[in-house]
Amino acid sequence: MLSRVVLSAAAAAAPSLKNAALLGPGVLQATRIFHTGQPSLAPVPPLPEHGGKVRFGLIPEEFFQFLYPKTGVTASCELQRKILKGPYVLGTGLILYLLSKEIYVITPETFSAISTIGFLVYIVKKYGASVGEFADKLNEQKIAQLEEVKQASIKQIQDAIDMEKSQQALVQKRHYLFDVQRNNIAMALEVTYRERLHRVYREVKNRLDYHISVQNMMRQKEQEHMINWVEKRVVQSISAQQEKETIAKCIADLKLLAKKAQAQPELGRQ
Amino acid sequence: MNENLFASFITPMILGLPLVTLIVLFPSLLFPTSNRLVNNRFVTLQQWMLQLVSKQMMSIHNPKGQTWTLMLMSLILFIGSTNLLGLLPHSFTPTTQLSMNLGMAIPLWAGAVITGFRNKTKTSLAHFLPQGTPTPLIPMLVIIETISLFIQPMALAVRLTANITAGHLLIHLIGGATLALMSISATTALITFIILILLTILEFAVAMIQAYVFTLLVSLYLHDNT
Numbered sequence: 001m002l003s004r005v006v007l008s009a010a011a012a013a014a015p016s017l018k019n020a021a022l023l024g025p026g027v028l029q030a031t032r033i034f035h036t037g038q039p040s041l042a043p044v045p046p047l048p049e050h051g052g053k054v055r056f057g058l059i060p061e062e063f064f065q066f067l068y069p070k071t072g073v074t075a076s077c078e079l080q081r082k083i084l085k086g087p088y089v090l091g092t093g094l095i096l097y098l099l100s101k102e103i104y105v106i107t108p109e110t111f112s113a114i115s116t117i118g119f120l121v122y123i124v125k126k127y128g129a130s131v132g133e134f135a136d137k138l139n140e141q142k143i144a145q146l147e148e149v150k151q152a153s154i155k156q157i158q159d160a161i162d163m164e165k166s167q168q169a170l171v172q173k174r175h176y177l178f179d180v181q182r183n184n185i186a187m188a189l190e191v192t193y194r195e196r197l198h199r200v201y202r203e204v205k206n207r208l209d210y211h212i213s214v215q216n217m218m219r220q221k222e223q224e225h226m227i228n229w230v231e232k233r234v235v236q237s238i239s240a241q242q243e244k245e246t247i248a249k250c251i252a253d254l255k256l257l258a259k260k261a262q263a264q265p266e267l268g269r270q
Numbered sequence: 271m272n273e274n275l276f277a278s279f280i281t282p283m284i285l286g287l288p289l290v291t292l293i294v295l296f297p298s299l300l301f302p303t304s305n306r307l308v309n310n311r312f313v314t315l316q317q318w319m320l321q322l323v324s325k326q327m328m329s330i331h332n333p334k335g336q337t338w339t340l341m342l343m344s345l346i347l348f349i350g351s352t353n354l355l356g357l358l359p360h361s362f363t364p365t366t367q368l369s370m371n372l373g374m375a376i377p378l379w380a381g382a383v384i385t386g387f388r389n390k391t392k393t394s395l396a397h398f399l400p401q402g403t404p405t406p407l408i409p410m411l412v413i414i415e416t417i418s419l420f421i422q423p424m425a426l427a428v429r430l431t432a433n434i435t436a437g438h439l440l441i442h443l444i445g446g447a448t449l450a451l452m453s454i455s456a457t458t459a460l461i462t463f464i465i466l467i468l469l470t471i472l473e474f475a476v477a478m479i480q481a482y483v484f485t486l487l488v489s490l491y492l493h494d495n496t
Contacts, residue, residue: 044305044306106449107445107446108442108443108444108445108447108448108449109359109360109442109445110359110449111444111445111448111449111463111466112359112441112445112466112470113359115445115463115466115467115469115470116357116358116470117359118467119470119471119474131315132311134315135311135314135315136311138314138318139308139309142308143307143308146307
């Protein structure tokens with residue numbers, strides 16, 4: 001804001017700068033540093049594991065360390081050297097001073113304070129640890145849930161990778177399939193070729209059979225025709241006279257044969 | 271320090287400046303917000319408790335009523351925390367002041383009722399007459415229901431004020447009795463002190479229960495009206 005005052009003063013001093021003064025604040029704002037770099041929200045800085053150590057739940061440990069150079073320790077042996085008694089004496093003295101000088105008056109409020117604070121301390125001592133564990137468990141559950149999602153996702157991807165690998169292995173063996181197919185096709189072609197060959201043979205045989213049977217039939221027909229012609233001629237050549245003589249002869253022969261036949265069975269029976 | 275019994279209920283001023291503003295704003299410092307997934311125990315417990323309470327309290331409402339979740343949850347947190355902080359020695363409880371409780375109760379109740387009248391006029395008016403009343407009683411019953419409706423905000427405010435104030439007064443009185451009896455007979459003082467402890471436990475419970483009751487009633491008025 002002061003810069004604006006400066007700029008307006010400069011504009012008053014030199015009127016030619018007035019136009020520049022209009023741009024002044026804008027230029028000033030432009031040169032102020034805003035939002036450089038990325039906002040550093042993540043990764044979030046880690047929280048400390050434990051809070052600062054306190055005594056009586058109120059007074060930090062640093063106070064005792066602070067008073068150590070001034071008050072020293074009341075220690076008679078090596079072990080007790082670590083106990084810093086200065087602040088305790090200070091505290092006790094302070095309380096007694098406040099009470100005796102009635103700077104802190106004992107009122108009904110004091111008793112309610114004792115009962116309230118006593119109740120609170122009792123509650124905290126009794127249930128503090130379990131409540132803390134409960135809170136930790138809540139956080140752990142939250143993290144475990146997310147972890148489970150992450151693990152499930154990882155497992156899913158791993159399964160996909162394994163399946164992909166097995167697919168690749170199968171692809172390597174694909175040429176067997178092609179060989180079998182090739183063989184099948186070759187065999188089918190062979191079969192077709194042989195079938196056609198056989199058909200050709202059959203057709204040719206059919207035609208030849210036809211010619212043969214035609215020849216046979218012709219010969220047969222000629223034979224029959226010739227026989228019929230011969231018979232006809234022979235029958236024609238037999239005149240009527242000859243026919244009568246032949247029939248008479250046949251009858252005479254038959255009579256003779258009949259006699260013979262009659263005579264023979266008698267001989268046979270005897 | 272305390273001149274009379276009611277000295278702890280006067281509005282705290284410091285050099286003429288109202289300290290009460292700071293006292294009313296102080297509990298909000300005790301509910302830190304956090305953007306983290308995994309927080310410290312304090313924030314984790316608060317978030318868990320808030321989730322529990324909001325689920326339990328807002329599940330009965332329809333989506334229109336559930337828009338009041340933020341209001342009701344901040345209400346229960348405010349009343350609960352101010353009541354509990356008031357139990358500490360030498361502290362001031364804002365909810366003992368009727369003015370403040372009226373300021374909380376009347377707008378919330380009026381908001382619920384007016385929402386009901388605007389959106390579901392027939393149903394809201396129907397609340398004035400319970401089902402199955404015999405015909406001759408209807409006029410009187412409508413009057414009674416109207417009175418009971420308008421008494422609701424008063425009842426809300428006065429209930430909270432009276433409960434918390436009475437509790438504080440009792441603690442003060444019994445503490446005074448213990449103080450007076452200390453010089454007379456120590457055993458009686460001890461008995462009185464035990465009574466005081468029991469009362470303190472009761473007051474802790476009352477502090478939280480009153481917050482719950484206040485919020486529950488407002489939510490009930492809301493449920494009727496959405």
